[in-house]
Amino acid sequence: MSFDVRLTVPGRLEAGLTAADGDVVAVIGPNGAGKSTLVRALAGLVQADGHARLDGVNLLRVPARDRHVGLVFQDQMLFPHLTARDNVAFGPRARGVPRAEADAAAVAWLDRLGVAELAGRRPRQLSGGQAQRVAIARALAADPRLLLLDEPMAGLDVGVATSLRLELSAHLAEFTGVTLLVTHDAIDALTIASHVLVVDEGRVAQFGTPLEVSQQPATDHVARLVxxxxxxxxxxxxxxxxxxxxxxxxxxxxxxxxxxxxxxxxxxxxxxxxxxxxxxxxxxxxxxxxxxxxxxxxxxxxxxxxxxxxxxxxxxxxxxxxx
Structure with a gap:
């Protein structure tokens, strides 16, 4: 898999990056720098010009529902009227997978994320950490080619965030697609990611390996972060x-x-x-x-x-x- 991005959201963002099979790209930068705009543009939630070629297909010219993208926001955005199992099964069922098969796959993913016993609960009955695990399971169950994680650990208790970080790192190590992980935490950028994209004032300030970025940070924000x-x-x-x-x-x-x-x-x-x-x-x-x-x-x-x-x-x- 190859992923090549050169996109513009007029007045808000100009960004470029490249990634390959299994790469995890941490996207860091100050508040308002354009990190979430990049994620939303790739997901089809924000209009963008240019290209985001995934195996030669320009995602920016594909309807959002057909981009095969897994998306996790910091506030989970689970369907409130569905159980955890049905939330996770939603992606496979939308692709035509029979209900029984989709439900079984959903329970398997919930089990891998350590919340299988919560399959019958609705989002309002889940803690923040539990809901975020369900959201991650839902994104992965859809078998995405591109996984977009927008600060999935934000707002969680420190202990819960640490546990979730370890679990997420293990799952991403097995994920064969490309992952973009928006984060404010240097631990994520330096331990989970294979590459780090630094966004500042709507532009790419630096792109390199965690070692390169940590040893030679290009901005004050990154320097302070590391x-x-x-x-x-x-x-x-x-x-x-x-x-x-x-x-x-x-x-x-x-x-x-x-x-x-x-x-x-x-x-x-x-x-x-x-x-x-x-x-x-x-x-x-x-x-x-x-x-x-x-x-x-x-x-x-x-x-x-x-x-x-x-x-x-x-x-x-x-x-x-x-x-």
Whole structure:
């Protein structure tokens, strides 16, 4: 299977990507960047120009009902009047599969997603995690050539989202079609996906493997998502880890060439450390990881004036992508 996309939604999105059998493309970017517009255009819910060729067939010229696309939104969008089994059986039955056979396939998919015992319940009787499992089973039961997942873990309890992520990853590893997974979570982009598409202000800012994107993020949003600081200097981007940042309350006099005054904007737990967001005097926000003991000793609370410094040996420079 080959998938080649070059599409435009006038005034909202210009996007392009390529994928092959079994590829999972994570689509990331800020709110309003155009991620959901891309998914809806591929599903036929938004009018788009250009092409989205799946095995040579331009989906943009095919009616939405005939695109063989599986679609999961963050709010499930299950048919409220149907049971979980009937929701999942809907796709096969719409393709002409006999009712008994479609029902059996639906129960099998619900079982694979761990919710077979809920087959007779309607959506209002399901928790958010249960309903999302039913929605994923419904999308996969339709035997799609293209699977579109628009933030399927959003709004779920952390424990439920973690469990669902593991299950979804296992199912996608067996899926032979192409998957687009819209997500705000770096864990999804770096562990489930084979490729990452970064969308920003309605355009593709970066497309590459998770390793490429995590090591050389092209935008501030992606840098923050993968836990890096990135600064632009002309045609160069300079990246460094929060763990490489030294935090002082007085101007440092060591050998570090890179230093910034600023104020702590936020403090939050990050594993065994505390992550500081510092709004520097020059403008960019930087992140730094410190131990709880250091935070207490230096009084690192929001509003505290600080100096950040990074040794040049801890900075990785690379060329910025063409605008």
């Amino acid at each position: 836990g890096l600081n990135v600064l632009r200097r002309g045609d160069l981007l300079r990246a460094f880890s929060p763990t490489a940042v030294t935090v002082d309350v007085q101007e440092p006099h060591g050998s570090a060439r890179n230093r910034w005054p600023g104020r702590v904007a936020a403090v939050s737990p990050h594993g065994g450390t505390l992550r500081l967001v510092v709004r520097t005097t020059d403008g960019p926000e930087l992140i730094a990881d410190v131990t709880p003991a250091a935070a207490t000793e230096l009084g690192l609370t929001p509003g505290r004036a600080v100096w950040l410094s990074v040794k040049e040996s801890s900075v990785r420079s690379y060329a910025a992508a063409p605008a």
